[in-house]
Amino acid sequence: MEELQDSSIHHMTAKVIAAIKNTKCYEPIYNELQRLVASPSVDKNDMRNTLEDAIKAAGLETEIRNMIFNLVRSRLKKIEVPDARLTPTDPLSYLKRAGVLWDRRVRKSLNAMCGELKVPLHGQPRISADREDFIAKWNELSNYNMDLANYRPVYAPKDLLEVLLSLKGPSRPNENNDQIPQWEFSHIALPVKNLFELRTHYADLLRNDPYGVHDLAVQCQRILDSKLAPMCQQYLKKGATPAPYRGALWAAVLDSKLHDFDIENWQKLRNTVWTTDHIVDKLVFKDIQLTASNDDQYFVFEDVLYQVLLCFSRDTEIANCVEYETFPVKGKTYEGPPSGVVPFHGICMFAAPFCYLFDSPVSLYYTFRAFYIRYCHRLTTINTHPQGIVSLCLLFEKLLQTYEPQLWSHFRELQIQPLRVVFKWLMRGFSGHLPPDQLLVLWDLILGFDSLEILPLFAIIILSFRKDSIMQVSSLDSIEAILADLSSIKVLPLVQLALSRD
Numbered sequence: 001m002e003e004l005q006d007s008s009i010h011h012m013t014a015k016v017i018a019a020i021k022n023t024k025c026y027e028p029i030y031n032e033l034q035r036l037v038a039s040p041s042v043d044k045n046d047m048r049n050t051l052e053d054a055i056k057a058a059g060l061e062t063e064i065r066n067m068i069f070n071l072v073r074s075r076l077k078k079i080e081v082p083d084a085r086l087t088p089t090d091p092l093s094y095l096k097r098a099g100v101l102w103d104r105r106v107r108k109s110l111n112a113m114c115g116e117l118k119v120p121l122h123g124q125p126r127i128s129a130d131r132e133d134f135i136a137k138w139n140e141l142s143n144y145n146m147d148l149a150n151y152r153p154v155y156a157p158k159d160l161l162e163v164l165l166s167l168k169g170p171s172r173p174n175e176n177n178d179q180i181p182q183w184e185f186s187h188i189a190l191p192v193k194n195l196f197e198l199r200t201h202y203a204d205l206l207r208n209d210p211y212g213v214h215d216l217a218v219q220c221q222r223i224l225d226s227k228l229a230p231m232c233q234q235y236l237k238k239g240a241t242p243a244p245y246r247g248a249l250w251a252a253v254l255d256s257k258l259h260d261f262d263i264e265n266w267q268k269l270r271n272t273v274w275t276t277d278h279i280v281d282k283l284v285f286k287d288i289q290l291t292a293s294n295d296d297q298y299f300v301f302e303d304v305l306y307q308v309l310l311c312f313s314r315d316t317e318i319a320n321c322v323e324y325e326t327f328p329v330k331g332k333t334y335e336g337p338p339s340g341v342v343p344f345h346g347i348c349m350f351a352a353p354f355c356y357l358f359d360s361p362v363s364l365y366y367t368f369r370a371f372y373i374r375y376c377h378r379l380t381t382i383n384t385h386p387q388g389i390v391s392l393c394l395l396f397e398k399l400l401q402t403y404e405p406q407l408w409s410h411f412r413e414l415q416i417q418p419l420r421v422v423f424k425w426l427m428r429g430f431s432g433h434l435p436p437d438q439l440l441v442l443w444d445l446i447l448g449f450d451s452l453e454i455l456p457l458f459a460i461i462i463l464s465f466r467k468d469s470i471m472q473v474s475s476l477d478s479i480e481a482i483l484a485d486l487s488s489i490k491v492l493p494l495v496q497l498a499l500s501r502d
Helices: 002-021 026-037 044-057 060-073 093-117 128-136 138-143 157-165 195-201 213-226 229-236 243-253 260-275 279-290 299-314 316-321 348-356 361-374 389-403 405-414 418-428 436-449 454-465 476-483 491-500
Strands: none
Touching: 002 060, 026 044, 026 060, 044 060, 060 229, 093 157, 093 279, 128 138, 128 260, 138 299, 157 389, 157 418, 195 389, 195 491, 213 229, 213 243, 229 243, 229 436, 243 361, 243 436, 260 299, 260 361, 279 299, 279 348, 299 348, 299 361, 316 361, 348 361, 348 436, 389 405, 389 418, 389 454, 405 418, 418 454, 418 476, 436 454, 436 491, 454 491
């Protein structure tokens, strides 16, 4: 048994070392270690102890601990899937196939738009006058003139919802498919938590916090001074982060602290935007003008959103970090933009809340990018991940059936799919629907508990909160009108209420 345990530890250590060597931080850390080894503070006669002391004094120990923390909870945490699961015998093969087909459909639409407008998919050099105008207006791109009349969003949340509602899983023994409404998700065999399991996962939210507002700020500063990502993540579980500290906490948890190579990369991305005219530029401008520019809470950030989303569209590292479903599907494949992310209606609303946290567009960009890679992309693709949009829809439906049976029956009688009411909340993580101060609390909890499951849980409690009004109406438009204004909603007390209910 001990030999097996030692072998497992050795295997994990080897994986961690290999993963560290593939990070951008490896080379500067390695160079700093070499400098320390050669420094007078390290005694060759007591190499181990003096080198450890030197590493701690230089702050490298904290950096290495944070790097391992982020590697273990992300890349090394991935389940290695054997090849056999990529065959049609896999019970979730229809979902994986749907994920591949959805991605292909989105890219095909982008390619078709390029064909219609006679513009190259990979972009083309900006003409000199346009380049000079673009550079001159980089900090005020809202004044940059661009003809967007022929451009439209490639897809919107409702398009993804229609595909999800049309998914059909394999029939189970003794199951009469005629008796199951086609829009229910109960046939999808993905594991989701029940309320008891959610209560266990979010147990920290139900503990009384003895700290006052001043004490919270002092405690928060002490944790930031430690520079330890796990402590920063634990702090976010309170859902009571003082606003001035939130950006630093998020950056620590997402490992998005700026390095010299990050700033250099930002400049390269910016220069690529300046010199190359790409179809995604028009889609980014169109989306911001349709959403953030018309939002009272975000229109003031229009210019910085252009910068962030345009650089995001050119960032090839995103395509390497984002996981997509793989499944053998015949047919033509289509290329996408450099980032691999095809802009959709509302994509800028994932970035907009970060404008409240950072003054620097560079700091904003890397924290937003890390948040998108870890969470947001799972909300816009069909996937089998337990944090993916399919699992969240299934969790929402099961919670509604179990804990609000009256509402569930009311929707059934009206032949209204409950998901049609809340899907836009789920897919956007409530951005653009909650006031920014409450949205940031909700996203604190996503980061603190490293889970998107808070989204369907929060959606359920909003429906419960407005239950009496919903029960009195009989159309989708009326229900949506009742739920349109969330300005009075307070995230923390409602989530705590949802977790403490019987």
